[in-house]
Amino acid sequence: MSVQASAALFRPVRAGNAFEETVERLLQAVRLGVVEAGGRLPPERELSERLGVSRVTVREAIRALSDAGYVESRRGRYGGTFVNAVLPPKPAGDGIIDAEELEDVLCLRHVLETGTAEQAAMRSLTPDERRHLKDALTEASVADLDDYRRRDARLHLAIAESSGSTSLTSAVADVRMRVDALLDRIPLLQPNLDHSNTQHATIVDAILGGDPATARQAMAEHTEGTASLLRGFLR
Known part of the structure; x- marks a missing residue:
């Protein structure tokens, strides 16, 4: 070595x-x-x-x-x-993803989702918006492995919807499709899912509590955690 x-x-x-x-x-x-x-x-x-x-x-x-x-x-x-002398096969699809393409997706997601969380925390949410966000958080927190990524995506879209911006929600939906395509190529790791659920709760609490700085920082840590796994497995 x-x-x-x-x-x-x-x-x-x-x-x-x-x-x-x-x-x-x-x-x-x-x-x-x-x-x-x-x-x-x-x-x-x-x-x-x-x-x-x-x-x-x-x-x-x-x-x-x-x-x-x-x-x-x-x-x-x-x-x-x-x-292991024989490593697992390369991810399905076109093999190891191009590094520039990977970083492009991760950068876009980071910018969009941190800004979205911050914006959502700056708004006075209606009772229905608050209920929708809490329900999405609960669904993600109790999802089993087979359904986790779908519930996770729905929570991130609920956060985007809480920003009050249709354009932001559309942009987050688009980048989430790209991120999910990458996540489908790496294994689900239970410690990561437990950590993600904790981070989700911190993000939602900050939004509901009207704390933009904490919402942005918590989302930044969350997206960076996902980025670390994707870089490790795919780059």
Whole structure:
């Protein structure tokens, strides 16, 4: 393992999306060959210290990558987490997405959805609008894995509708179609869904509480978490 490349990838993650960014860093190490096929990842304790996250977060990230077929954990004296000799096939469709195309979608989504959340929090919502937003949040929070992305999309559209702008809602719907096409190419990770539900609640609470700054910041962290996973799996 190159010391320089290892240091670059296994550097402290930013606060807010520890699980998602840990998955991204580990995937980068695998995809870029920093840890070669059959090679062993650094121990959980070392990864925890270098990435600046808890060992629980590291363990959840490794479990997610194991479930997706990228690594396997072995017990015993010579155990650890090893990169699989044969990695999972490339995502369905045209293979690994073009980096510029990916960043274009992620940038557009970030700008639109953070602004939309902020705008929604600046409005005095009607009782029906508040009820619609709360219902969408509840539906997303209790959705099972098979239905999660559809409910998630409906919540983001409800937030857009709360902005009071038809043009913004239309733009968010368009970019959401592009984001969903990318999300369909990566696995659903339960720790990410739990984290997303927590972030959703913070966003909606800020909108209902008339707090534009918090709504914008919470949405920014939310979109950045999704972006980390998409970059890790697809770029």
